[in-house]
Amino acid sequence: MKYPNGIKQQNSNNNHINYDNRGMTLEKDLNDTNQYYIDTGKAYIYKKPTPIQITKVDYPSRSHAVIKEAFFKEPSTTDYNGLYKGKYIDFEAKETNSKTSFPLDNIHKHQIKHLENVYNNDGIGFIIVRFNKLNKTYILMAKDLLSFLKENERKSIPLKYFEDYAYLIEEKYIPRLDYLKIIDELLGGA
Amino acid sequence: MKYPNGIKQQNSNNNHINYDNRGMTLEKDLNDTNQYYIDTGKAYIYKKPTPIQITKVDYPSRSHAVIKEAFFKEPSTTDYNGLYKGKYIDFEAKETNSKTSFPLDNIHKHQIKHLENVYNNDGIGFIIVRFNKLNKTYILMAKDLLSFLKENERKSIPLKYFEDYAYLIEEKYIPRLDYLKIIDELLGGA
Numbered sequence: 531m532k533y534p535n536g537i538k539q540q541n542s543n544n545n546h547i548n549y550d551n552r553g554m555t556l557e558k559d560l561n562d563t564n565q566y567y568i569d570t571g572k573a574y575i576y577k578k579p580t581p582i583q584i585t586k587v588d589y590p591s592r593s594h595a596v597i598k599e600a601f602f603k604e605p606s607t608t609d610y611n612g613l614y615k616g617k618y619i620d621f622e623a624k625e626t627n628s629k630t631s632f633p634l635d636n637i638h639k640h641q642i643k644h645l646e647n648v649y650n651n652d653g654i655g656f657i658i659v660r661f662n663k664l665n666k667t668y669i670l671m672a673k674d675l676l677s678f679l680k681e682n683e684r685k686s687i688p689l690k691y692f693e694d695y696a697y698l699i700e701e702k703y704i705p706r707l708d709y710l711k712i713i714d715e716l717l718g719g720a
Numbered sequence: 721m722k723y724p725n726g727i728k729q730q731n732s733n734n735n736h737i738n739y740d741n742r743g744m745t746l747e748k749d750l751n752d753t754n755q756y757y758i759d760t761g762k763a764y765i766y767k768k769p770t771p772i773q774i775t776k777v778d779y780p781s782r783s784h785a786v787i788k789e790a791f792f793k794e795p796s797t798t799d800y801n802g803l804y805k806g807k808y809i810d811f812e813a814k815e816t817n818s819k820t821s822f823p824l825d826n827i828h829k830h831q832i833k834h835l836e837n838v839y840n841n842d843g844i845g846f847i848i849v850r851f852n853k854l855n856k857t858y859i860l861m862a863k864d865l866l867s868f869l870k871e872n873e874r875k876s877i878p879l880k881y882f883e884d885y886a887y888l889i890e891e892k893y894i895p896r897l898d899y900l901k902i903i904d905e906l907l908g909g910a
Contacts, residue, residue: 574841576797581769582787597772600787607766611801616842618803651764652806 556625556660556667559706560610566705567614573710575612575619581605606640608655614710617717618653620645625660631686632659634679642679645672654713658699659692668696669712746815746850746857749896750800756895757804763900765802765809771795796830798845804900807907808843810835815850821876822849824869832869835862844903848889849882858886859902 560577567573586599608622622645624636637657648655655672670687674695678687697712750767757763776789798812812835814826827847838845845862860877864885868877887902 568837571840574837574843578797579769579771579793582772582774582790584772584790595792597787597790597792600772600774600790602785602787603769607768613808613838613841613843616808617806618808647758647764648803650761651803653764653803 555662556623556658559701560623560658563705563707563709564610564612567710573612573614573619575610575614577610578607581607604638604640606638607644608641614654614713615717618648618651619713620648620653620655621658623658623660625662627662628686629661629663629689631688632661632692633686635685642676646676649673649676658707658709659696661689661692664689665701667699667701667707668692669699669709670696671716745852746813746848749891750813750848753895753897753899754800754802757900763802763804763809765800765804767800768797771797794828794830796828797834798831804844804903805907808838808841809903810838810843810845811848813848813850815852817852818876819851819853819879821878822851822882823876825875832866836866839863839866848897848899849886851879851882854879855891857889857891857897858882859889859899860886861906 557577564573564575564577567575581603582600583603584597584600586597588596588598590596608620610623611618611620613619622637622641624632626632626636645655645657649672656669657672657675658667658669660667670692675687678691678695697716699707699709699712702708747767754763754765754767757765771793772790773793774787774790776787778786778788780786798810800813801808801810803809812827812831814822816822816826835845835847839862846859847862847865848857848859850857860882865877868881868885887905889897889899889902892898
C-alpha cells in the first residue's frame with residue numbers, strides 16, 4: 531500500500547514491537563528508563579564509558595589531542611552503575627536471539643568477577659537479559675548468576691533457569707523497563 | 721657531585737617526597753590504596769574508563785577493530801566509584817601545585833552535577849585534592865563542595881576552606897591514603 535507524501539507505513543499492529551534496530555533496543559530502553567529515574571528523582575543510574583586502550587595520540591595544537599590509534603579493551607566492569615536509595619546498583623545488559631538459552635560468552639570473565647565483588651560488598655548486582663525472539667526481559671541477580679556458574683560447566687544458561695530464578699521485567703510505555711520495581715520488591719517493599 | 725656508574729643523586733633528604741612523576745602520584749597512591757581495600761575485603765572501589773568519542777573505526781579482520789580517530793570527551797562523571805559496606809562511593813581526585821587555593825577549572829561542570837546527583841541520592845560523594853607543594857591531601861565532601869559553589873563566585877577554593885571544612889588524609893605506607901578511615905568517622909564509627 532502506498533501512502534501520500536512519501537510517508538512509509540509503520541507497523542500497523544501496535545502490539546508488535548519494531549525490532550529493526552535490534553542491537554540498540556535494549557540499550558536505548560535502559561537509557562530512557564535511567565533518564566526517567568533521574569528526571570523523577572527516583573535513582574541515579576548511568577552508563578559507564580567503553581574501555582579503550584590508547585596507543586597513539588597526536589597533539590596538533592596545545593589544547594587538542596587526537597587519538598590516532600586505539601583498541602577496544604575487554605571490559606573489566608559492567609556497563610551500568612549508580613545508586614538507588616543510597617545503595618550501590620551495578621549491572622550488565624545483554625540481548626540474545628536464542629529462544630532456549632543465554633550464551634555465556636556474552637559476558638566476560640572479568641565482568642563476572644566484578645559482579646562477585648559487588649555482591650561480596652553488599653551491593654545490588656545483576657544482569658538484565660532480553661530474549662529478543664521471545665520478547666521477554668529478565669533480571670537475574672548476581673547471587674543466582676554466581677550460583678549457576680558454580681554448579682554448572684555449561685556454556686549457556688537455559689531459559690528454564692531464568693524462568694525459575696530470574697524476574698520478568700514488565701515492559702511499559704514510561705518507564706520502558708521498570709527494573710527498579712523488582713529491586714524494590716527484593717529489598718522488601720518500596 | 722658526581723656519582724660512580726652513572727647513578728644519579730637521589731634526593732638525600734628523606735623527609736622530602738620525590739615529585740618527578742608528579743601527575744601520576746595521586747592516581748598511583750589511590751590505585752594502590754583501592755587495591756589494598758579489595759585485597760583486604762574492606763571495599764570495592766575502582767577507576768572508571770576515560771570517556772572517548774570514537775569517530776573512525778577500521779575492521780582489518782572480522783574480530784578485530786582498530787580505532788583510527790577518536791577524541792577525549794569532557795568527563796560527565798568522576799574518575800572513581802564503587803561501594804563500601806553496601807554504600808555507593810564516588811569521587812574525583814585532583815592535584816594542584818598552588819599553595820593557596822584549588823583552581824575550580826580542574827573540575828568540569830558535569831562532574832559537579834554528577835556529585836550533586838550522588839549527594840541527592842544519598843550516596844557518599846567527595847573530591848580528593850592534593851596540594852603537592854604543601855604535601856597535604858584533603859577530602860572535601862560533596863555537601864561542602866556544593867555549598868561553597870552556591871555561596872561563592874570565585875574561580876578557586878581557598879586553602880582556608882579546606883582547613884575549615886575538609887578532612888586531612890593521613891599518608892601512610894600501607895595503605896598509602898586511607899581515605900575510608902575518614903568516611904568511617906563521618907558515618908559514625910567503623
